[in-house]
Amino acid sequence: MTAAELHTHAVEFFRGLQDRICAGLEQADGEGRFREDTWVRAEGGGGRSRVMENGGVFEKGGVNFSEVHGVMTPEFAKQIPGEGLNFTATGLSLVLHPRNPHIPTVHANFRYLTKGGHWWFGGGGDLTPYYPVLEDVAHFHRTWKTVCDRHAPLTDHAAMKHACDEYFFLPHRQEARGVGGIFFDYKSGDMPAWLAFVKEAAEAFLPSYLPIVERRKDTPFADEQRRFQEYRRGRYVEFNLIYDRGTIFGLKTNGRVESILMSLPPTVRYWYDYKPEPGSPEARLTEYWLKPKDWIGLANS
Numbered sequence: 001m002t003a004a005e006l007h008t009h010a011v012e013f014f015r016g017l018q019d020r021i022c023a024g025l026e027q028a029d030g031e032g033r034f035r036e037d038t039w040v041r042a043e044g045g046g047g048r049s050r051v052m053e054n055g056g057v058f059e060k061g062g063v064n065f066s067e068v069h070g071v072m073t074p075e076f077a078k079q080i081p082g083e084g085l086n087f088t089a090t091g092l093s094l095v096l097h098p099r100n101p102h103i104p105t106v107h108a109n110f111r112y113l114t115k116g117g118h119w120w121f122g123g124g125g126d127l128t129p130y131y132p133v134l135e136d137v138a139h140f141h142r143t144w145k146t147v148c149d150r151h152a153p154l155t156d157h158a159a160m161k162h163a164c165d166e167y168f169f170l171p172h173r174q175e176a177r178g179v180g181g182i183f184f185d186y187k188s189g190d191m192p193a194w195l196a197f198v199k200e201a202a203e204a205f206l207p208s209y210l211p212i213v214e215r216r217k218d219t220p221f222a223d224e225q226r227r228f229q230e231y232r233r234g235r236y237v238e239f240n241l242i243y244d245r246g247t248i249f250g251l252k253t254n255g256r257v258e259s260i261l262m263s264l265p266p267t268v269r270y271w272y273d274y275k276p277e278p279g280s281p282e283a284r285l286t287e288y289w290l291k292p293k294d295w296i297g298l299a300n301s
Contacts, residue, residue, distance in 0.1 A: 001191060001192055003119045014202075018050065021063050021092075021205060024206045025052070025058070025206075028057060029056050029058050030056040032053070032056060032061075035050065035053075043253075047064060048064070059099040063092070064092065070086070071085045072115075073085075073252070080113075080115055084116035087114065089112070089113045089249075090111065094106075095262070098213070100216065101229035103216045104130070104136065105130075108126075110123035119191065120185070123201070124164055126182075127178050129289070130285065131225065136215065137289075140181060141180070144181055145296065146204075148160060151193070160184050161292075163183045165180045166183075170242075175235070178290070227269060230269035234269065236264075237264055
């Protein structure tokens with residue numbers, strides 16, 4: 001399979017995946033519907049952005065498909081594998097910000113890129129809870145592990161989990177963004193095998209997340225829990241604007257700004273020098289949950 005053939009196959013898959021995920025999320029939400037914006041990039045390509053706001057479950061969520069091509073700046077091209085400046089990229093990226101603080105925020109991204117004769121896949125999914133429950137965290141990790149194990153030895157779940165814990169980390173806070181998941185990038189070699197893995201992993205997103213939504217969507221919450229959720233969303237903003245490769249890639253290649261920044265939450269609260277009450281669930285989030293662990297093993301013990 002050539003790079004161009006793989007690109008065509010990936011484009012077709014990601015477009016269909018966007019439809020399937022949006023349908024599943026609308027059903028889970030019960031009230032909200034995605035607004036679709038199609039857009040064209042002047043330098044080449046375009047995409048479909050779908051955003052839900054003020055739904056029954058999801059306060060804001062986006063599921064974006066893009067297929068773009070063009071020329072990178074020499075400065076940015078040095079940061080990306082492959083020779084030259086020309087590139088193609090296609091993928092799907094999603095972020096969901098539920099209203100109920102007992103439902104975690106979630107992110108997933110799957111992509112295929114080519115540059116100067118170099119082609120690769122990247123992606124993954126990660127969970128950002130505010131009031132974590134071990135059952136939920138273990139389910140999320142177990143779903144991704146099942147997919148990785150099915151494609152071993154091409155894919156190593158332990159390595160991808162570790163890569164996720166390392167990537168979704170805020171160095172300036174010395175703090176993880178959430179409880180992880182899997183992350184992989186620049187994966188090449190047996191490209192049909194990687195395509196098969198990416199397809200199965202991407203299809204696993206809804207099964208990894210919707211059972212958590214169903215379990216927690218009717219959990220009562222207090223105003224102070226909602227305010228804490230908004231405070232913790234600030235970490236999400238910091239990571240996406242400072243470190244996220246997808247955000248940086250989109251901005252550096254003149255992508256559609258509204259689509260790139262759809263990942264940001266609708267309401268955020270910044271408290272100066274906030275310190276949670278010792279022994280509280282809010283304190284336990286950073287003291288226990290945001291430290292990498294074998295969540296599946298803990299749930300099974």
